[in-house]
Amino acid sequence: MGSLNFDHPQENNSAHMSGPLDLVELRRQGHMIIDFITDYYQNIEKHPVLSQVQPGYLKQRLPESAPYNPEPIETILRDVQDHIVPGLTHWQSPNHFAYFPATISTAGFLGEMLTTCFNVVGFNWMASPAATELETIVMDWLGDMLKLPNSFLFSGTGGGVLHGSTHESVVCTMAAARDQILSRIGEENIGKLVVYGSDQTHSVIQKVSQIVGIPSKNFRAIETTISSSFTLSPETLRLTVCSDMEAGLVPFYLCATVGTTATTAVDPLGPLCDVAKDYGMWVHVDAAYAGSACICPEFRQYIDGIEGANSFSFNAQKWFFTALDCCCLWVKNPSALTKSMSTDLEVLRNKASESKRVVDFKDWQIALTRRFRAIKLWLVLRSYGVANLRNFLRSHVKMAKRFEGLVRTDERFEVVVPRIFALVCFRISPSAISKANPTPSDEKCVNEVNCKLLEAINGSGWVYMTHAVVGGMYVLRCAIGASLTKEKHVAMAWKVVQEHVDAILPLTMY
Secondary structure, X not given: OOXXXXXXXXXXXXXXXXXXXXXXXXXXXXXXXXXXXXXXXXXXXXXXXXXXXXXXXXXXXXXXXXXXOOOOHHHHHHHHHHHHHHHOOOOOOOOEOOOOOOOOOHHHHHHHHHHHHHOOOOOOHHHOHHHHHHHHHHHHHHHHHOOOOHHHOOOOOOEEEEEOOHHHHHHHHHHHHHHHHHHHHOHHHHHHEEEEEEOOOOOHHHHHHHXXXXXXXXXXXXXXXXXXXXXXXXXXXXXXXXXXXXXXXXXXXXXXXXXXXXXXXEOOHHHHHHHHHHOOOEEEEEOOOHHHHHHOOOOHHHHOOHHHOOEEEEEHHHHOOOOOXXXXXXXXXXXXXXXXXXXOOHHHOOHHHHOOOOOOHHHHOOOOOOOOOHHHHHHHHHHHHHHHHHHHHHHHHXXXXXXXXXXXXXXXXXXXXXXXXXXXXXXXXXXHHHHHOOOOOOHXXXXXXXXXXXXXXXXXXXXXXXXXXXXXXXXXXXXXXXXXXXXXXXXXXXXXXXXXXXXXXXXXXX
């Protein structure tokens, strides 16, 4: 018999493993990973915040195919350090002031490890009773911290669920609102349904409208103005709704925002809910960023009027130290949600579900499978307590207030909108640009100068900020909230801003 010919190289039997879950190796490699993570954070400021690589860089560094034989964790971690880390934008850097924060914490880390450890697929109560029951308890705890009405809590007539993102929460609530109204007016009238938000509402609302079958022409992004700090006007909403109804359309869903993406504007919930109630509309309150701050008594006022809404969500993964992914959604009428989202597979039938004494979260979301997110939120709440969580949030707001003060001391800059939480929106003022350039400066010129400033700041590698365009103005956004950020990082960020503006508008001119 001739020798056997294989298409793959000789197997390497030297790297013996007892199976895919080798507990000895788990312990050994787990310690190595924890050391790697700790070292990464200790040295995170040595990396440029914004990655400096070019598109396609990684393909040039990694093999064309997966290894046939196992590789040691030491080699893999070396490649992470040498090839992956340079291609990261370091969101956990204390000098990351872009977008909104994506906070992490020791408890969030450990909770995520437990989520992965148990790896339960908790689609219904039977699949893991503790996963379901802990989620109901944690959502009521958090609802209590926010002082939500009992109508949003399991202890009352509502309830809450943990989703992966705001997108998922909006899909579920908009589908529920759609099905509610169509049950009254007939499914053939879906083309008449209208969704309302403002020109500052997150783009998720328009995207989800299309996903649930609402014609794109039936999305209303109502214009806001700087005179009202870019908040949605109840009066303008009413006029828009009336105009649509006169045209034979049917208003059915309004998204009000607490902490808009561009400037953290806060829509007036009470008056907006009053308008919506007059026309039978579902009101969803998107507090993805700022909702967490409302556990502080001094910020609770920003969700006053929430009792008039149908659903409310915020992202614990943003500014609540819980790590991706964790979006908290509360609804007043869970049955409206479950009527739209429920599945009744024979393989999932069980006595507990049929008794109606348990919650099956598969019917509160898009997917069937779901992660045990509740345990990491539970760890965060227990490890820090309400008092410390409030203090963490307040420290970020305090640092933002300091940065705002520094901006106001330099007459070349202006704060575009009043700071509410931990975001400062600022720009080089038109008057400063006009003073530096005898040629008359229009808004386009002002925007170009501010764009040039932001590019220089980010190009330095020391800090990372992003921008927004509101009311035609290009503004720089300094969002403070990374878990490692301290006063010295805020001071350094301002120093970087000043160094680069000096090259554009020398201070000696003032």
